[in-house]
Amino acid sequence: MSLTYSAERQVAVAAVRRACALTSSVFNKLVRNETLTKDDKSPVTVGDFAAQAVVNTILSRTFPHDPIVGEEDSNDLRADTGVSLRERVVALANESLTAPLQPGEDESWGVGPTQQRTTEDLLAAIDRGNYEGGRSGRMWTLDPIDGTKGFLRGEQYAVCLALIVDARVELGVIGCPNLPSPDGTRGAIFVATRGHGAFQLPLAPAESLATDERGERLRIPAFTPETLNLLESVEKAHAKLSFNEKVARLLGVTRPPTRMDSQAKYAALARGDGGVYLRMPVGTGYKEKIWDHAPGSVLVEEAGGIVSDSRGRPLDFGLGRTLGENFGVVAAGKEVHAKVIEAIQRAKEEEAKEEGQ
Ligand SMILES: Nc1ncnc2c1ncn2[C@@H]1O[C@H](COP(=O)(O)O)[C@@H](OP(=O)(O)O)[C@H]1O
Ligand SMILES: [Mg+2]
Ligand SMILES: [Mg+2]
C-alpha cells in the first residue's frame, strides 16, 4: 500500500489555501507598478513573490529539511529599485501568515498563524525555493502563481504545490481561485495523493468542516469524438496551437478548444471538463519546468488518466528544475490518450509534407 502522506497533505492544502486568499486579495488591489518583467521577459507580480514566501514559510515549519524547487527568487526584490515592491511583498506575506486559524487547519500538524517575519526572513523564505532538484530524495516544487498572465487578465491561474520523492510525484495540490463551478460559484482546490485518488475540495471550507475532509472524488469520464474537446494555453507563445488544430481534426473533434491559463487545465481534465490537455512546443528550445506539471500530472493520473510527453514517454521529474528531454505534454483519459499519441504522429507527418512542398 502506498503511503498516505497525511501530514504533508494537510500542510500543503493549508499553505495553498492561505496563498490563494493572498493572491485573490492582491488582484483586487494590484497596481501596474507592482509587476516586474523577468530576464526571460515573463511577468512576475508582488502576488507571486508573497505567495512563494508564505508557502515556503509554512512548509519549512513542519518540514525544515525538505528542499524546495520554487519558480521565483528574491534577486529582483533585493535590488535597490525594488524597495517599494519589497515592502509590499513583506506586508502581504505577513498579513497572510499571521491571519487567525482557518477552517480546515490543524495545529497539531504545525499549521496555523505564525509570528510576524522580518524582511530578511521572508526574502530567505523565497530563496528556500532555489533547490536545483534531482533524482533522489524528497523535494517540494512550488509555482506560487501559475499562469501569471491569466492572473493579470483576471482569468485563470493556480497556486501549485507538489511533493516529489525519488523523482516520482507523490502529492499534488492545485488551488484555482477563479475556476467556475456548475453551481455558479468560483474557486476550488484539487488534491491527489499517489495511490489514494484525486479530489476536489472547497477553496474556503465552511467553519464546520472537519480537518480530515476528503472532498469529492474525481474520475475522468469516457469521451466520444462528439463530446471530446482540447484544453490548451491562452498564450500563443507557450504552445503551438496550430498543431493542436491538426490533432483535433485527426481525432474527429468537432467542439472548439477550451483555452485557459495555468494548471487549471489539468484540474478541468480531472473533473471531465475537457478531454485532452495538449501542449506542443513552439520551437524556441524552451524546456518545460517541473512546477508547471508536477501537481497536475499526479492529479490526472489519480483521476484515471495518463500524462506523457508528445512521444508517449513519461515526464521525467528527476532531471533538475526542467523536464529536460521531454517534448511537449499530453494528458487525457486512458483510451483517449492512446488515440492522441497516434494523431500526433500523423499530424507530424502532415506537417513534414507541408514543409517539404
Ligand atoms: N515558451 C514557452 N513555452 C512553454 N511554456 C512557457 C513558455 N514561456 C513560459 N512558459 C510557461 O507557461 C506557464 C503558463 O502555462 P499556460 O500557458 O498553460 O498558462 C508559465 O507559468 P507562470 O505563469 O507560472 O510563469 C511558464 O512557466
Ligand atoms: Mg512565471
Ligand atoms: Mg507556471
Ligand SMILES: [Mg+2]
Ligand atoms: Mg508562476
